[in-house]
Amino acid sequence: MFRKLFILIFLLPLFAYSQDKISYKVYYNKNLEQNGLKVQVDYTLKKVSDTISFYYANANWGENNLFNNLTISKEDNPDLDIETLPANNKIKITMKKGEKLSLIYHIKQDFKDPDYKIFHRPRINTTFFHVLGKNLFIVPRSFTQIPEDREFEFFIEWVDFPPQFKLHNNFVTQLRKMKIKTSLWDGLYSSLFIGGDYRFHSFKVQNKPVYFVLRDQWQNGFTDEFLFSNLKKAVQSQRDFWKDYDQDYFSVTMTPTVSQKDTLFKGYSTTGSAIKNAFMIQGTNNPFNSKNSFLYLMHHELMHEWIGNKIQNKNEELNYWFSEGFTDYYTYKNRLRIKDISIEEWQKLFNNEVIQNYWTNPQRNIPNYKIKDDFWKSRDVEKIPYKRGAIFAFWLDNQIMLRTRNKKSLDDLMRELLQICTERKVKFTDELFLDLAQKYLDKDINYFFQKHIINGEDLDLVTQKWIDGFEIMTINGIPHLGVDTCKDIKYCVE
Structure with missing residues (x-):
């Protein structure tokens, strides 16, 4: 009897975690700048309930009031009562009692371009989007209370995006339907999702792909060839230094915060952030682009791997x-x-x-x-x-x-x-x-x-x-x- 009870107790946590999966559909529309990215989240609750709370961070990476980017309307969700609580990073949902929930929300850009001081807020317009995973996907608050290294299954489908609208993230590239198995904090919430008029370059280190993805025409000698050749040299040399070639997939993205050909803004402002399987570069694109600052940033952020x-x-x-x-x-x-x-x-x-x-x-x-x-x-x-x-x-x-x-x-x-x-x-x-x-x-x-x-x-x-x-x-x-x-x-x- 004791042995059976012990086995049952041992299996209970595994059963509790067995349903840690969630599905998202992200919809395209012709006016992304006005309407934002429409996201439908579908989740099966672990037990029958009439309430559920979701997590969305109101502040992270130096950005505050991120609930300004989030819109949840009664029109999209007629059968749900929704209460947003930014101070608690919480979205409270009241619904008909059941096991399944389907919720629609929109993520929009909440500032006017150009703004060279903003790096980590969602950027969404008709040409491209650039959004951190933590700012795009809400999760049940129960996900945040599970051990940090626990992996989840995230199913993401990109709906109606035209073929020329390239899609990329730090888990896979160019897929319209994907299953991502990763942790929350160091995985999905340490990620970047981009789409639009990006250009793609790639090379391999010991047969493992490295992607370089960028948009716009960069000035002051920042040609694709200059950027890409220096990236290849930096990645190869650092993996050789560490004698570590385990990384199966790696991505580097480069997105301008502001692009201007004149010298109205007399400065060069750039930042880089190491994230899951990747790092991202954002910065002003103008005649003051600094090659030395770029090379420093690239080597620094790559070393953070x-x-x-x-x-x-x-x-x-x-x-x-x-x-x-x-x-x-x-x-x-x-x-x-x-x-x-x-x-x-x-x-x-x-x-x-x-x-x-x-x-x-x-x-x-x-x-x-x-x-x-x-x-x-x-x-x-x-x-x-x-x-x-x-x-x-x-x-x-x-x-x-x-x-x-x-x-x-x-x-x-x-x-x-x-x-x-x-x-x-x-x-x-x-x-x-x-x-x-x-x-x-x-x-x-x-x-x-x-x-x-x-x-x-x-x-x-x-x-x-x-x-x-x-x-x-x-x-x-x-x-x-x-x-x-x-x-x-x-x-x-x-």
């Missing part, structure tokens, strides 16, 4: 010194490794964009716990973990090379960290990293780490030891990295 995604923070902003700082460091180092930049260009970029940027930041001594509190509130605070972490990575890389007489470097530590996190399925913590650092340095750096990374005290770079060919001096009160190019510098030697 490992530092941030596969090596995943346990404590999010508290670990940004690593996920953003070490990504920043390897953005420059990888570009030097593949000869995308010379040693002189690398030196100049590291001095100006990392060391000087950090030393002139009025918030540079902010302790790590305050970064967690203020990261999304202040641009100065937001930059600190990038630069503090990059300087720490440079210091640690040098110390490992010195300790091992160039037989090992931070590269070896990083690849071992990837192996630990993926094979043991553990998340990144300060303690895990410090244990590895001790292994490679044969000494404990906990006090050093606490003082300079956690507390934010300045590191006296001038008095530290560096590999042959590197020297740090002070110029106008700011540390400056000197490089003796006459020496055989062992910095990027594998």
Whole structure:
């Protein structure tokens, strides 16, 4: 009897999860700008009920009042009583008692173009749409209460979209009917859905596809050939560095926030975000497009596939010194490794964009716990973990090379960290990293780490030891990295 009861108890959770699937139909119409994307969601409840609540985030990724993008009308849903509760990220539905629900809603763009400051709100017009999965698909609130790694089945059908209206996302490309099996937060809600007048380029790494999808004609030398050739080089080099070719599907999208041929807006504003199986680039398209800024962004966001995604923070902003700082460091180092930049260009970029940027930041001594509190509130605070972490990575890389007489470097530590996190399925913590650092340095750096990374005290770079060919001096009160190019510098030697 006990054994039967045990088996029953064991099976109950599996049965409860067995119905974690949901269907969506997304409809095309000729006036998407006015009507938005019409979405029909069909869901079978786990038990007979006359109420159900759906989840829709009213704020995410720095955007607020996202319920302004969501329209649910009585006309579309005559048999349902609907209450929207933005403060609770909630849509409450009252219906006739039963097991099945069918609900229609619309997702619309809620701002007027052009607006170069908006990146993560739905963009929908008659030419194209660009919408994050979290801003397009509502889910039952019960989905949000299931363990984060639990997978769901999402059935999505694109209805009446004309053949020339290309469809793409970070799970599949060009399919009108799809079944996506993935988690919620790191899957469907870490995704991008696009459609319209996009151009497609692709290549393969070890027979696995990588897509580059973009729209509009980009200015100042941003030709498809320039963008695509540099993407191929960056993807191949980073997978070679990590010795990791497991990614079966990868996508890079590039969408302008504003396109203008004149110089009315005298600036270049761009952003990139790493998401599931992909990263997306958005930015102003004008005569001020910067090739160097684009290449930095591309290498940085591609590196997040490992530092941030596969090596995943346990404590999010508290670990940004690593996920953003070490990504920043390897953005420059990888570009030097593949000869995308010379040693002189690398030196100049590291001095100006990392060391000087950090030393002139009025918030540079902010302790790590305050970064967690203020990261999304202040641009100065937001930059600190990038630069503090990059300087720490440079210091640690040098110390490992010195300790091992160039037989090992931070590269070896990083690849071992990837192996630990993926094979043991553990998340990144300060303690895990410090244990590895001790292994490679044969000494404990906990006090050093606490003082300079956690507390934010300045590191006296001038008095530290560096590999042959590197020297740090002070110029106008700011540390400056000197490089003796006459020496055989062992910095990027594998």
